[in-house]
Amino acid sequence: MNTENSDDGGKRIKAVQRAFEVVSVLREEGTVRIQDVADSLDIPTSTAHVHLKTLESVDYVVKDTNGYRLSLRFLQDGAVVRNELRAYPTAKVEIQNLAETTGEVANLGVEEGGQRVIVYQSEGSEAVYDNAPIGEFTNMHWTALGKAILAELPEDYVRKIVDQYGLPTATENTIAEFDQLLEELATIREQGFALEDEERRTGIRSIAVPLKVEENVIGAVSISGPKERFNDSRITNELLPALKDRTNVIEVKIAYE
Secondary structure, three states: OOEEEOOOOOEEEHHHHHHHHHHHHHHHHOOEOHHHHHHHHOOOHHHHHHHHHHHHHOOOEEEEOOEEEEOOHHHHHHHHHHHOOOOHHHHHHHHHHHHHHHOOEEEEEEEEOOEEEEEEEEEOOOOOOOOOOOOOEEEHHHOHHHHHHHOOOOHHHHHHHHHHHOOOOOOOOOOOOHHHHHHHHHHHHHHOOEEEEOOOOOOEEEEEEEEEEOOEEEEEEEEEEEOOOOOHHHHHHHHHHHHHHHHHHHHHHHHOO
């Protein structure tokens, strides 16, 4: 068995690592040829072929006339994982209600591995899709969902996340300094919600509140849409009250499950 030591002192199986690197290429590129994988990972064509055929043999990769692609087994696995999350089953209906009430995009997000993951999303009648699909992992400090969760986490864990991922910028409005992030998180705790103001995508604003059960943050709920519709007056008088109301309902339902 070919292994190597990692930075944390543990051992890693190189073949397993390589298999997931192949999966990442297919996820990013879609349907690919063997040579595409070899070029992307800078490995021999024969090695790429072996990994693709192995993944195909266990039904996680499908081969068709255009090449290799990920199979729907990943959808099955993702659905199982999502259903096991404490927030998802109860929050789903309330997220749908929030989208219908506001006409915008409503989202449920959680933190995993120091990143924000969108677990569920519902679009209202006036919704503008902001290219943040279900299952997307991204930087916590870019988004209202991520910042709402960060504000409820211990500072040492926030620092650990920043040490791992840094504070890269997506737009000119993205927070790029750790002290600035801490100030923002303190403001979020004080006002009870997070605002994303074109920090991830130009023209998009979002507001989010943490989802807490027994004082522990288990995720966050947000509404997002075009900046011209998310003016301060509408946020204060319409969107934020609706968001807090639905989030409170979710928290109560989960607490009494």
